[in-house]
Amino acid sequence: MNKDQNILIIGAGLCGSLLALRMAQRGYTVTLVEKRPDLRKQLQDAGRSINLALSDRGLKGLRLAGVEEAAKKLCIPMLGRMIHDKEGNTFLSKYSGRENEYINSISRPGLNMLLLDEAEKMPNVEIIFNKGCKSVDLESASATFKDYTTGEDVTFQGDIVLGTDGAGSVVRKSMFNHKKFLFSFSQEWLTHGYKEITIPAADGGGYRTTMNALHIWPRGEDMLIALPNLDGSFTVTLFLPYANSDYCFDNLTTPEMVTEYFSKEYPDAIALMPNLVTEFFENPTGPLGTIKCSPWNCYGKTLLLGDAAHAIVPFYGQGMNASFEDVVVFNEVLDTLENESTDWKAVFHAYEEARKKDTDAIADLAVDNFHEMKEHTASTLFQKKRKLETAFEAEFPQEYYSKYSLVTFNESITYSEALKKGRAQDKAILNLIADGKLTEEMSLREKLTMTQKETEAILHDDAIAFG
């Protein structure tokens, strides 16, 4: 591949800025265009996903670009889920029975700034802010932007366009509207929306509740979660149905209703959120959607990556991690194909061939988890399963990995492998418990052996029936 090419990357969020950095490290000339102002100079987006969960797959992407250690300085390890019941009792459920398997809370703008700084250090990267993509000419790899400073339209020409402009991707919309090829596309919305609220730092600094945990207040249909920030605050996210529920976004329309709801459902949390009512009405309610599409590339000129190609719901904490893993996989494809005298079309095809099944899998896993989280609070069967898995992971750390661990901590296996094995394991355990096959007299080792045998049987049967 001729390195003397200009790569036009649209969208300088987390995925776009890591990709720009990596492509520049590989020697390409990169123009990175972002519709918003430079967030290092102007803070934005209060009330929208201020922090995120960073885990092994994401760290692998950062490591590839040499920024893992810098990013880790922004991280707060979360060792487990701190479950809060309705009476305010708490219980820490560790993410894994193994040491060193934890996830990290990291500031979205903080990490984005780090990546922009690193990209900007490269002599072959130009970053342009305040220019919003209006459309992409897919056949020529040029894109038209509205310059928000001057109000004028400008056109940039690349040798290729990489679209990393997020879930609402304009690059993807250009493909959807193009009509000259068959574009498979889906947008699926959950019945729930989300809203962010703040737990401020304690008076005089420090955290108002346990720092090293992801806090969860599971209430069946509704849920509150909280992730810590470096400044002592927590960002809380409420997940709530839009409609058709005793409490839902459609009927929480007055300060009294909001206070009543939180007092009843989250008594220990409301005490930590002095600005609840103000923030509830000032912060936007966001939808929870899954977006899939194919092909990700067209004409060997344009490729979608990150949320633009595969937006997922947040219930596995894998959105950013999946996007960073995209960069890892794209980089691997370049490692293989770049030195052949090949064209971008072959690279883009190989990338989608390698990656699509896995982003489909994490999308499905994330929706699974939305439903499972509701089940966990309602079903003793699910609670028994979780208890047994925790025991397996603690006692047999090299032999048993739960679906969550496979997805979150085992970056050497793909999301699609994690889905296949994780679902089979879940099915095996749930059935063995429900059918009373795991008896009191059995040792934990015997229970593990039976679970493994049943999992293999399920995988065998599925392979025969579904190939």
Added chain:
Amino acid sequence: MNKDQNILIIGAGLCGSLLALRMAQRGYTVTLVEKRPDLRKQLQDAGRSINLALSDRGLKGLRLAGVEEAAKKLCIPMLGRMIHDKEGNTFLSKYSGRENEYINSISRPGLNMLLLDEAEKMPNVEIIFNKGCKSVDLESASATFKDYTTGEDVTFQGDIVLGTDGAGSVVRKSMFNHKKFLFSFSQEWLTHGYKEITIPAADGGGYRTTMNALHIWPRGEDMLIALPNLDGSFTVTLFLPYANSDYCFDNLTTPEMVTEYFSKEYPDAIALMPNLVTEFFENPTGPLGTIKCSPWNCYGKTLLLGDAAHAIVPFYGQGMNASFEDVVVFNEVLDTLENESTDWKAVFHAYEEARKKDTDAIADLAVDNFHEMKEHTASTLFQKKRKLETAFEAEFPQEYYSKYSLVTFNESITYSEALKKGRAQDKAILNLIADGKLTEEMSLREKLTMTQKETEAILHDDAIAFG
């Protein structure tokens, strides 16, 4: 419900005209608007799905509107699949071991004309042709049409709008573009397209091959099928990959290539198609897509039905049947709710609640069958399964129904029940065969008992794991 309301139905294809007839029979005033000319006066659409498979679910819809007997006069019963191998050998595989379980070939325009005639006989139906819907004002139930005769725009106002304007529905696009509510939507394209070719009637009349069968030339990735017409001809449909195959639409670009391909793959069929080359290049290549969306209704003013709500691929022969069953289910909902002093919103919600899971199921079943048809030619396991099922259905007609029979002939169970039970049965049989559990020494009765037991076990395990 006040019957003194105007129902604006957009699209006078099969679903729209049956729905118009039935709503008029229920006492509503109906305005049925169609973009094309009246097909009773002007023949259209050469090369596009000239005939269709009509089976029990579709017949139930026609019966509801009192037109079953009239429609049956247009039908040619197809008792089974006539399989043609590469050497031109044929083998009839009956659709069922039971008497009276067969499907029918029926002319799409013929049936559409019948339904238009019947609707037009009603004093409370007005049918308007040559007006193409441009957009629907979803909140007010008015729609703007382009009058193709005058070139002018006209607006019609209904109390409600029922959108039956097919897979490319403009009513659905108005919902997609509306942005004031979350609209889940998916369009998924197969890698294959289709093209129609004609086997003309024999010289002097009559059929050139067996009339009472659906002919299939299965070739793995590619496939030819043929359905009989009343005039002695057959409509043949070629299913072929667009690209990335030895023979595909992208490379069948010359008469020589087309002739070579058909001579090699379908030697007995090419002899019956004198106009093959001309038709191949004159007739369009159609895509094969699945469309799902939700909600089907908005503001209690607009509802999608038929292909507009759920377009499916043709591999179960259920597209028209599903649309007619929509009318049956909508009619049932009206039976229940119409006499309460209720509003359309409640009716539309109840309809979607009752129906959506089943149209999702037939969409998935149809895609399954696309892949299964390919497997059947490649895999001896799938062939053994089909042989065993045919024996079960012949020997135990009241005890065993294959997935195909559940979908096609058992209109008393829903598509989603058929999917669940049918998939479990398939998985049971494939695994029992693969694992050598069905031995030579066993009687057919013993094999059936083992299959039923294994099917129940699969359904039990799935219910525990997936609810």
